[in-house]
Amino acid sequence: MKKIISLTLALIMAFSLTIAAFAADTASFVLLGDSIAYGHGLKDKANYSYGALISSANGYSYTNHAHNGDTTYDLNDKLTRPDVIASLDSADIIAVSIGGNNFLTGGIALMAITGLFGNYDLINDTADDFYENFSLAIDTIKSINPEATLLVQTLYNPRNDFLKGVYQHGLDRLNAYIRQAAPEKDFTVIEVAEAFSGHAGEYIQDDVIHPNERGDYVIACEYLKVLKAMGLGTAEKPLVEEAEVAIYSVWDKIMDFFKKLFR
Secondary structure (H helix, E strand, C coil), rough: HHHHHHHHHHHHHHHHHHHHHHHHHHCEEEEEEEEHCCCCCCCCCCHHHHHHHHHHCCCCCCEECCCCCCCCHHHHCCCCCHHHHHHCCCCCCEEECCCHHHHCCHHHHHHHHHHHHCCCCCHHHHHHHHHHHHHHHHHHHHHHHCCCEEEEECCCCCCCCCHHHHHHHHHHHHHHHHHHHHHHHHEEECCCHHHHHCCCCHHHHEEEECCHHHHHHHHHHHHHHHHCCCCCCCCCCCCCCHCCCCCCCHHHHHHHHHHCCCC
16 A cells, blocks of 8 residues: 555655756747837737737746847847847747838838839838848847747738738748748747738737737737647637637727816
């Protein structure tokens, strides 16, 4: 009987150590990137941005270094900051959302006009420039922490109007570069572009750029599917149901503004 008890206790301890090791291996989730990763425009990004949804679903610790307006140039600058380097060095999972602002800050109006007339030279040049700086950023992240699992998401098309085709050309080039670099630079692609295809009206805020709460929920689901398949989590979807996620509309923002103004 003592042998059975001892064996049982040993198995329980071994199982506990395995669970603890798994938790340690998947505990630290670090997010880098732009306003999409930051959660711009969400009423409660601390709980309903996709980074927060992913982390709460799998029990990760969570650090978000994303910033509104960041381009690949800004990302490379950020990767020289001691606090960011320290955060990445101890990370188990690193996720990156970057590239959209390369177009938005690179003369998007002129790109759109020329693109409407079939001239994609400016768009192509911007995509090529993106790839050069994106590659440098990925190499730097890998040099800081070669052991971490690195995830990079593709960029969705937020337009559902006459500019949709022009945007799609640029995003196709950019996403092709991301997918092309994945096997060479050893990162996994999260296909946000595919998940958003045909759903711009449902998943995009009134600013016609950023994901709304429903969009962030969908992004979180794409990450969680991949993380579970990699053995880095058990959740298939966020802890909240998609139907429970309330979209913070422009009307809600206006009402909140006036409530604060006359408080």
